Amino acid sequence: MDVGRRPGARERRDGTTNGGIGTMPLDANGAFLSFRNVKKSYDQKTLVVKDFNLDVQKGEFITLLGPSGSGKSTVLMMLAGFEGVTSGDIVIAGQSVTRTAPYRRNIGMVFQNYALFPHMTIAENLAYPLRVRKMNKAAVKDRVNEYLRLIEMGSFGGRYPGQLSGGQRQRVALARALIFEPSLILMDEPLGALDKKLREQMQYEITRLHEQLGFTVIYVTHDQTEALTMSSRIAVFNDGVVQQCAAPAQLYERPSNAFVADFIGENNFIPGKVDRIEGGKARVTVAGGGTITADAAEGLKAGADCVLSIRPEKLFIKPTSHAYDNELVAEHVTHHYVGDFIRFYFRVAEGTEITIKVLNDLAAPDLKAGDKASLVWLAKDCIAFPA
Amino acid sequence: MKHLPAYFTFWHILGHYSLKWTAYLVLAFLMLPIVIIVPLSFNAEPYFTFTDGMLALDPAAYSTRWYQAIFSDANWLLSIKNSFLIGALAATLSTVLGTIAAVGLSSPVMPFKRLITALLLSPMIVPLIIIAAGMFFFYTRFNLVGSYAGLVIAHAALGVPFVIITVTATLSGFDRSLYNAGISMGASPVKVFWDVVIPLIRPGVISGGLFAFVTSFDEVVLVLFLAGPEQRTIPRQMFSGLREQINPTILAVATLLILISIALLVTLEILRRRSERMRGTEF
Ligand SMILES: Nc1ncnc2c1ncn2[C@@H]1O[C@H](COP(=O)(O)OP(=O)(O)OP(=O)(O)O)[C@@H](O)[C@H]1O
Ligand SMILES: [Mg+2]
Numbered sequence: 169m170d171v172g173r174r175p176g177a178r179e180r181r182d183g184t185t186n187g188g189i190g191t192m193p194l195d196a197n198g199a200f201l202s203f204r205n206v207k208k209s210y211d212q213k214t215l216v217v218k219d220f221n222l223d224v225q226k227g228e229f230i231t232l233l234g235p236s237g238s239g240k241s242t243v244l245m246m247l248a249g250f251e252g253v254t255s256g257d258i259v260i261a262g263q264s265v266t267r268t269a270p271y272r273r274n275i276g277m278v279f280q281n282y283a284l285f286p287h288m289t290i291a292e293n294l295a296y297p298l299r300v301r302k303m304n305k306a307a308v309k310d311r312v313n314e315y316l317r318l319i320e321m322g323s324f325g326g327r328y329p330g331q332l333s334g335g336q337r338q339r340v341a342l343a344r345a346l347i348f349e350p351s352l353i354l355m356d357e358p359l360g361a362l363d364k365k366l367r368e369q370m371q372y373e374i375t376r377l378h379e380q381l382g383f384t385v386i387y388v389t390h391d392q393t394e395a396l397t398m399s400s401r402i403a404v405f406n407d408g409v410v411q412q413c414a415a416p417a418q419l420y421e422r423p424s425n426a427f428v429a430d431f432i433g434e435n436n437f438i439p440g441k442v443d444r445i446e447g448g449k450a451r452v453t454v455a456g457g458g459t460i461t462a463d464a465a466e467g468l469k470a471g472a473d474c475v476l477s478i479r480p481e482k483l484f485i486k487p488t489s490h491a492y493d494n495e496l497v498a499e500h501v502t503h504h505y506v507g508d509f510i511r512f513y514f515r516v517a518e519g520t521e522i523t524i525k526v527l528n529d530l531a532a533p534d535l536k537a538g539d540k541a542s543l544v545w546l547a548k549d550c551i552a553f554p555a
Numbered sequence: 556m557k558h559l560p561a562y563f564t565f566w567h568i569l570g571h572y573s574l575k576w577t578a579y580l581v582l583a584f585l586m587l588p589i590v591i592i593v594p595l596s597f598n599a600e601p602y603f604t605f606t607d608g609m610l611a612l613d614p615a616a617y618s619t620r621w622y623q624a625i626f627s628d629a630n631w632l633l634s635i636k637n638s639f640l641i642g643a644l645a646a647t648l649s650t651v652l653g654t655i656a657a658v659g660l661s662s663p664v665m666p667f668k669r670l671i672t673a674l675l676l677s678p679m680i681v682p683l684i685i686i687a688a689g690m691f692f693f694y695t696r697f698n699l700v701g702s703y704a705g706l707v708i709a710h711a712a713l714g715v716p717f718v719i720i721t722v723t724a725t726l727s728g729f730d731r732s733l734y735n736a737g738i739s740m741g742a743s744p745v746k747v748f749w750d751v752v753i754p755l756i757r758p759g760v761i762s763g764g765l766f767a768f769v770t771s772f773d774e775v776v777l778v779l780f781l782a783g784p785e786q787r788t789i790p791r792q793m794f795s796g797l798r799e800q801i802n803p804t805i806l807a808v809a810t811l812l813i814l815i816s817i818a819l820l821v822t823l824e825i826l827r828r829r830s831e832r833m834r835g836t837e838f
Pocket of ligand 2: 240241242356
C-alpha cells in the first residue's frame with residue numbers, strides 16, 4: 169500500500185468536486201459542523217431529539233453512542249437531509265443546511281446494509297457519484313482504480329456486489345462514500361452486520377482511511393469498544409439529550425454524570441450520604457458505616473444522598489502494593505475465572521455488591537465465600553454523583 | 556406403492572389414488588378443448604371434426620390451407636394488425652401510468668393509499684360489461700367510439716391494474732436505503748429513479764406490460780362496444796367468423812394465439828427468475 173499518496177489530504181482537484189461546502193470559511197467559533205438547539209419530533213407531540221447541541225472540528229471522528237431508540241439515527245438523518253429539522257439549525261462550514269436538498273449537501277453516507285447497487289459492478293458503483301458530477305471518463309477511471317487500491321480490492325472492479333463477502337461489501341460502501349471527496353462522512357452502525365473478527369478489521373480500516381484522508385466523520389454505533397477505540401470524541405446520548413461529549417479517555421475516567429458512568433464500561437455504584445465538600449473532594453459516609461473520600465461531581469451538595477462510582481479495575485484487595493486513600497471492608501461472595509483476570513464479587517452492605525477485576529498473577533488472593541476482605545482504592549478514581 | 560407411508564390403511568390408499576385421478580381428470584377437462592384445436596386446425600376438409608383420414612394419420616388428410624386462408628383474407632390481416640397495434644399501444648400506456656402509480660403508492664408519505672389503490676384496481680373487479688357500457692356512453696361525448704384512440708385508452712385502463720400489482724410486488728422488495736444512497740451521492744431524485752429504481756424493478760415493469768398486452772389482445776367485450784369495422788381485432792374477427800363463415804380458419808388463428816401465449820408465458824417465467832436472482836444478490 170502506497171502510504172505516501174494521500175488523495176483527500178492533498179489539494180482538492182479542480183472542478184471534480186463541488187467545492188461548495190468544503191471551501192467555505194469556517195464558523196466564527198472555528199467549528200466545521202454545528203448543531204444548534206436541534207429538536208426533532210416525528211408526531212408533533214413527543215420530542216425524539218431534545219435540544220441537541222454539538223460543535224465538530226474539521227477532521228474529527230465523532231461517535232454518537234447511546235441506548236436503542238435514543239435518537240442517534242434521527243440526528244444522522246437530519247444531517248443527511250432525509251428527515252427535516254423540527255426546530256433549531258444545522259450549520260456546515262458557516263452555512264445553514266436545513267433548507268438544502270439532501271442531494272446538494274455533499275455528505276458521504278455509509279449504510280448499515282451497505283446499500284450497494286446490485287445491478288452495477290463494483291467499479292460502476294464507485295463511479296456513480298463521479299458520473300453524477302459529470303467528471304470526464306478518463307478521470308473517473310483513474311479515481312476508481314485509485315480507490316480500489318486504497319481499499320485493497322484492486323482486482324474486484326468487475327465483480328457484482330452479490331459476489332463479495334460482507335467485509336468486502338462494507339469496504340466498497342466506504343470507498344463509494346469517500347470517492348467524491350465529501351468533507352463529511354456519516355456512518356450509521358456500518359459494522360453492525362459483521363462478525364467480531366471482521367468488525368475489528370474494518371475498524372482498523374476505517375481508522376486508517378480517516379488518518380490518511382482526513383475527512384470528518386459522524387459515526388453511530390452500539391458497540392462501546394468500537395466507540396472508545398475509534399473516536400476523537402464520543403457524544404453519549406440518552407433520551408434525546410447529549411449527556412456528555414468528550415474524548416474517550418475523559419469519558420471513561422471522568423464521566424460527568426451517573427448515566428455516563430454506568431453506560432460506558434463497567435462500574436460499581438455504592439450509595440452514601442455527603443458529609444462535606446471541600447476543594448472538589450467530597451467526604452461520603454457509605455451504608456456499611458465507612459467514610460470515603462471521592463471527587464465531587466457537578467451538582468453535588470453537602471448533606472444530600474449520593475452514589476459513588478469506582479471502576480472494577482481501580483479496586484484492590486488488601487494486602488496490595490498499590491497506593492490507596494480509601495478502605496472498605498466487604499464480604500466475599502464468589503469469583504469467576506475469566507482467564508487473563510479473575511472477577512471477584514463482594515457484598516458491601518445488603519443490596520450493594522461490587523465487582524473487582526484482579527489480574528490473574530501470583531498475587532491473586534485466595535478467598536472463600538463469607539471471608540471478609542479490605543478493599544482499597546484511590547480517591548481520584550472514585551466519583552460522587554448526586555443520587 | 557413403495558413411496559406411500561407404511562402406516563397407510565386401505566382407506567388412505569383409496570383416498571390417495573382417487574385424489575390423484577380426480578386431479579388428472581380436471582386437468583384433462585381444462586386442457587383438452589385447447590389441445591384438440593391444434594390438430595383440427597390442420598384439417599384438409601372444412602369441418603370441425605376429425606375425418607377418417609386424420610384418424611388414420613394419412614398425410615393427405617392434413618394441410619395448412621387454413622393458415623394460408625388467414626394470410627390471404629384482408630379482414631384477418633386487418634384484425635391481426637389491429638390486435639398487435641392496439642395491444643402494443645395500450646400496454647405501453649398502461650405500463651407507464653401503472654409504474655408511476657405504483658411508485659407513488661409505495662411512498663411512505665402518500666395519503667389515502669388504500670382508497671386510491673382500490674380505485675385504480677377497480678377495472679379488474681367491476682364486470683366488464685358495465686365498464687363497456689359506461690365507456691360507450693362516456694366516449695360518445697368525445698367522439699372516441701369507433702376510433703383507435705378510444706380502444707387504446709379503454710384497453711390501457713384494463714391493463715393498468717396488472718402493472719400496478721406486478722410493480723408494487725417488485726417494489727416491496729426494493730431497499731429504500733438504495734434510493735437514499737443514490738441521493739447522498741449527489742444524484743437528484745429523478746436521476747436516482749432512472750439509474751437505480753427502474754433497473755431494479757424492470758422485471759416487474761416488463762411482466763406488468765406483458766399482462767397488459769395479453770389483456771388487450773384477448774379482450775372482446777370492449778371491442779364489441781367501442782370498435783368500428785376499421786378497428787376489428789382478432790377476437791372480434793373470430794367472434795363474427797364463428798357465426799358467418801364456419802370453417803377451420805378460426806382454429807388456425809386459435810393455434811397461433813396459443814403459440815403466442817406460450818411464448819409470453821415463457822418470457823414471464825424467465826423474467827421472474829431473473830428478478831429473483833437480482834434480489835438474491837442484494838445482500
Ligand atoms: N420515521 C419515524 N417515524 C416515527 N418515529 C420514528 C421514526 N424513526 C424513528 N422514530 C422514533 O424515534 C426514536 C429515535 O429513533 P432512532 O432511530 O433515531 O433511534 P436510534 O438511537 O438510532 O436507535 P437504534 O440504536 O436502535 O438504531 C425512536 O423512539 C423511534 O421509535
Ligand atoms: Mg439507529
